[in-house]
Amino acid sequence: MPKHILTFVVSILFAIGGFAQSSSISGQVKDTSQQLLLEQASVIVLKAKDSILVKHTRTDKNGKFAINDLQAGKYILLITYPRYASFEDIIDINESSLQLGIIPLITRAKLLEEVIVRSQVSAIRIKGDTLEFKADSFKVGQNANVEDLLKRLPGIQVNAKGEITAQGRRVQKVLVDGEEFFGDDPTLATQNLAAKAVDKVQVFERKSNEAVATEIDDGVREQTVNLVLKEDAKKGYFGRAEAGSDLNEFYDARLLANRFKGSKKLGGYVTTNRTGRNNINWEDAQNFGGGNFTSGVSEDGGMFISFQSDQDFSGTEGIPTNTTAGVMFNNKYGKLKNSTQNNYNFRNQLAIGDGRTTTQFILPDTVFFQEQARVSNAQRWRHQGSTRNELKLDSLTTIQINVNGQISRSTSDVSNTDQTKNEERNLVNEGIRTRTQNSLSQNLNTELFITRKLNSKGSLLTATVSNRNSYTSGDGFLFNTNNFFNPNIGSLDSSVVTNQLKTIYNKSNTFNSRLSYNQPLAKRLTLNLNYSFQRTNNENDNRSFEQRNGKYDSLNMIFSNHFIFDNTSHTGGFKLAYKQKKWNVQAGLGIQNLLLEQRDLFKDTSLSRSFTNFNPTANFSWKFSSSGNFNVSYNGTQQAPSLAQIAPLIDNNNPLMISIGNPALKPSFNHNINFWFGDFKVISERNIYAYGNINITDNAFSTRETIGSNGVRTFQTVNVKGNIFGNLYVSYNRKLGNTPIDFELQPNVQMSVNNNFVNGLANKVTSYSLGIQTGFGYYGEEDKISIWLGYEPEWNNSVSSIQRNLQTAFWIHTITSDISWKLPKDWTIKTNLSANFRQQTEVFGRNVNAIIWNADIEKKIVKKKNIFLTLSANDILNQNIGFSRNIRTNMIQENTFLTVQRFFLLGFRWKFNGGAMQLGGNNE
């Protein structure tokens, strides 16, 4: 039955004028055709002007009703009864009561007979119709905007203010492709969008994109114009250009741009700088390319975003000069939204380094001190490309194909001088070493990933096949002179001189395949079964040639080797997950069969080992309240020794360190327990969370180290018992009383017990550190001002069992501050400060305290164009020092190196955008 007949409203006009004036109405509802009084009929009074509900009641058992206290005015009286056609009439209420008498209702079945005649009339009154204009049919000028186009359309007027009227009603919304991201001002779209970008103009009433999304009308009675853009017109661009220089040594310039067209996105960037600040952040990486950005939905339905900044080029000591460039192309296509993401980037880095390392070696009976100084000069470039493609074959099956590859070359020369002294500070050995290297690397990774949902209950099959292939070749020279002394009398004992050409040729191929199957066993219980196979083939060919008669043609068989390593593993596992409303528990076990094989092609020997590894896991999560949750998990990991630990390659790159193998090594087993606790109270503005982690390793791989009286250290990997590592981190923050100030307290503890052997004696190093960070923050309204101030004292302690009296204990005090302030007239000031005060110790006798203070001042100089003048000051106090401290088993090390210090950059920044983005304005 057509809906418009069902909803058909009978209107019977009453002569009202004759009734006396009243503030109440009454009447009686009756089915006149069956002479039936209707009880429970709805009697509804609406304002005639806008149909707003005023009062309503139900009829009594005699069909009678009365509504009192109505103010004078025009009303609509609506009477409904199930299966009956509604009664609707306009009534005029003055001051006296209005008696409507008998109101006749008629069943729809009865009405149908009469409707046939009248249906034509009702067809003309159809509401909610959409009027559509094909834009190309109306001629407008070449540079016309949408407003010009609208003026041409029949029934649409645009006035001088840009206000639009359609069919005599003011248009309140202009949508573009049904989306309303242009705010409430329709002129934004009509005056900025080119007419030629428009395919169709639709005019309709009270339909919005929200109504489309929820599949019902949102009731907003607004005359609306929807601009349907041509497919190729959804385009625009945005980006940023910035440059700064101190007109001398330091500079930083970057240009980043993105152009989009529909779902196609093309991004690119070029940067060059000599400031040490080079990393592209993840937001820029998404828009312009660069970095390694991946995201998606994982096997168990979770989401992941992973962004890896360029590890290969970060952490370089010295002052680096970087040049980078990249392009990316992303697209989504087809009905099922298949996607492709493609990236290419290039990077070149020059770095000059200058560093100094002070080390103290603790032996059972004595102590050695080593001083090392180095100067380095390195260059590296790399081309990298990747493509990620997701194809949806149907709603159940998805295939992902990812390929990435890179080619890089690096050249470096490093010069070292070192001196080792004994406890009495007498010289034991000294050396001068120069190593040059020149290498070329290539690698190619391919991955195929298939997911198929087997039914609606959650059975899921995923399969992965991947291959990683890499290859490195290179050569370099080693010039080395080491002199060993008799420390007591200071005479030269012996001397080693090396002058060699070294070539390297390494290649590796890893094939991996994995099959995983998820099967719900019961409503709350799910089983996962998985199997994987992996095979890795490595070939290492490293040769050393001695110089003879000016030529490097004599192969040194001691320091040359040619090995083939293969490893093959089969891993099977299962996991059971049980989910309850407030808690869930998971447990699983993986078993791996691992075969390691090694062949020495020079000596024609081979070695093979087979291991069975176990990997039990368990996890428990509990949502103990509406604001808090708790999680604890256990991971057991068995680790087989590497063949390099069983039979290491022999090299002489550092004659003061020699490795020897240990064929008796057993696999190690690591027990890891970690927990998380969080309680976030929004209303009381109090958050607390904590996480902790403890690792206990059975048969841990450690070293047996022998330091000869000449200062040469010999290493062997051995199994030890009792290695423990643990940490605990707690964060508590809340508002300080009734003030707008945030207070934060973050205690953290770390402890470790490491065992090793030094000159035949068992050594146990127990270290711990304890720090408490306290902080205060204030964040003003609309980001006008924000202030952060923090202080952390940290206590470090380390003691070695073979030298109990030589305890290393020191304080580090850190003060941090971060202030950002938006001033009138488009000025912005940002400044941050980080001060480190490290207590001097017996070994670390140098003052390494530093206050690093940076500041940026910005002024918008062209209002509409988003152009800023910038002044950036780095390390204003010129106190930055490259510095690290390392405390390990029987070794305490301090490393200082050349790093970027004070500079001032004066520059500009220009954020630009255009096209459809200009309207959205949503990228900055």
Added chain:
Amino acid sequence: MNNKIYTIICIFCSVALHYHVYAQDIFLKKGWIEFERQENVQKDMEGVWAENFKDKIPKFKVTYHNLYFDESKTLFVNGKEPKEKHPWFNEDASDDIIFSDLTSKQIIKKQQVFERTILLQDSLRNVEWRITDETRDIVGFECRKAVGKLLDSIYVVAFFTDQIPVNGGPLAFSQLPGMILGLAIPRYSITYFATRIEGILPTKPQIVAPTHKSKPMNYTELFQMTEKAMKDWGKWGKKYQILFML
């Protein structure tokens, strides 16, 4: 055995009642209604990062709620568990209990506001409803559409039926001329639609006001409490604030 007979009688009764409802124009004066709540979770996902996920997750988060009613009062509580939970937005239906006294026009709601449980006690909210002549069938009941505006700016769309002469509805929406069987809050892409209607009131839960040890607060106090904590939350905070007030 007794249980079985009881069940059979129940089924018979409800079938008979249904027959009664459908066969004749009888009015349903008590019983319970199951509502399916759907929230379009993709709507709130904005920004470049969201583009990577939007196509990969279900569009709607679904939960169920029951409305128990007699001629003068209603009780709105959470209902059955959905068949499949949304992989991300998988929190359970709220444990809030909403009691509406339609005679005295009072609401008493036991409500979870983040970590705090509160007892809200106030007059039923006055919504300015505009009645339209559009109708729509919801589980066999003909419903008329009304459009309301609340808190000055939030539009809601309700579909009510004159066949249930109890002026209640999901959450605390009420005072339309009949039971609300469909409700939509387009701004937040949330809908409540009846999926099942029964003409029998079970013995549990009883339609009585929830209690809580805390001092009752009214709508204004609730708004002030959330305003203080969430004023910096932007669009998300506003949404939470509004939803707490419904």
